[in-house]
Amino acid sequence: MKLVPDTQRRTSAELDERFNMFTGDRAAKRSAFWVMLTLSALIAVSGVVADSTATVIGAMIVAPLSTPILGVGLGITTGRASLIGRSLLMVALGAALVVVLGAVVVQIVPNPTDVLTNSQVLGRTSPTLMDLTAALATGLVGAIAAARRDVGDVLPGVAIAISLVPPLAVVGVCLGSGAPALAAGAAVLFASNVLAMIITASVVFVAAGYAVEVEAPAGGSRGRAYTVLAAALVAVAIPMVVNSLSSVWAGQIATAAQQWLEDVPGAQVTDVSWQGHTATVAVLGPEELPPISALEESVDALVPWHPRLLVVHTVGSRISAE
Numbered sequence: 001m002k003l004v005p006d007t008q009r010r011t012s013a014e015l016d017e018r019f020n021m022f023t024g025d026r027a028a029k030r031s032a033f034w035v036m037l038t039l040s041a042l043i044a045v046s047g048v049v050a051d052s053t054a055t056v057i058g059a060m061i062v063a064p065l066s067t068p069i070l071g072v073g074l075g076i077t078t079g080r081a082s083l084i085g086r087s088l089l090m091v092a093l094g095a096a097l098v099v100v101l102g103a104v105v106v107q108i109v110p111n112p113t114d115v116l117t118n119s120q121v122l123g124r125t126s127p128t129l130m131d132l133t134a135a136l137a138t139g140l141v142g143a144i145a146a147a148r149r150d151v152g153d154v155l156p157g158v159a160i161a162i163s164l165v166p167p168l169a170v171v172g173v174c175l176g177s178g179a180p181a182l183a184a185g186a187a188v189l190f191a192s193n194v195l196a197m198i199i200t201a202s203v204v205f206v207a208a209g210y211a212v213e214v215e216a217p218a219g220g221s222r223g224r225a226y227t228v229l230a231a232a233l234v235a236v237a238i239p240m241v242v243n244s245l246s247s248v249w250a251g252q253i254a255t256a257a258q259q260w261l262e263d264v265p266g267a268q269v270t271d272v273s274w275q276g277h278t279a280t281v282a283v284l285g286p287e288e289l290p291p292i293s294a295l296e297e298s299v300d301a302l303v304p305w306h307p308r309l310l311v312v313h314t315v316g317s318r319i320s321a322e
């Protein structure tokens with residue numbers, strides 16, 4: 001089974017017309033790109049600030065940022081350095097536009113720091129390896145749909161937009177709210193998604209035979225591009241690995257903390273979170289708790305780099321109606 005059957009395969013000229021924004025009717029292509037990107041950015045930022053999933057989905061539908069990203073993959077496949085450079089420039093300028101709009105719009109929010117705790121922000125500031133897996137699959141969807149005539153454009157367009165404009169909107173909102181650490185997390189998510197899409201697009205386009213149709217000006221340039229992409233992907237994957245491990249450790253610490261409290265009637269762990277090298281355990285229970293040293297020993301045994309432990313203790317109990 002071929003990913004791109006010969007009977008449904010688009011020609012190189014068709015791909016170039018779709019993803020090369022510097023050929024054909026260039027003015028119309030660029031006009032459509034900037035207008036739709038600006039509107040999608042405003043919609044995405046509004047959805048993030050309002051914590052509205054439905055609004056963010058609206059931004060996903062109209063976002064055009066995938067076009068120059070797939071243009072980079074096409075440039076790598078066909079060995080055209082000019083297409084690679086110009087497409088990367090469009091991606092960078094487009095990303096900057098979304099970030100700036102996010103930082104500006106959040107200034108009109110009465111309490112911008114409250115935005116940092118909503119689900120749209122929290123879900124995009126601590127990317128894990130599962131996010132990278134989703135990005136790779138998304139890139140394959142976009143590249144296969146681009147190369148095949150019988151696959152519609154709407155579904156892959158939505159899938160690609162999910163991984164692009166909303167994280168950038170979160171970067172802008174976090175920067176505008178004075179939270180650069182959270183902005184960095186969302187930026188890692190965006191960067192990993194872009195790299196994953198470029199790599200998967202290049203692989204699909206090469207497998208579909210586009211590389212042999214155009215004579216590359218320098219045979220080694222494509223190999224160097226792949227090396228740079230692989231190194232960049234490894235670099236952004238490192239914090240994602242750390243976040244994945246942190247999630248695992250948080251669950252283990254929660255279990256250890258609950259065992260630490262097992263002899264305290266009514267006491268329970270309400271949350272475990274990470275902030276740099278500090279693990280924060282939120283506990284709800286009576287005034288007297290067991291010595292924290294016992295929990296510290298358990299945490300040191302679980303986490304190899306021995307993090308600082310902080311216990312936030314709320315005195316009281318939960319009451320539930322029968």
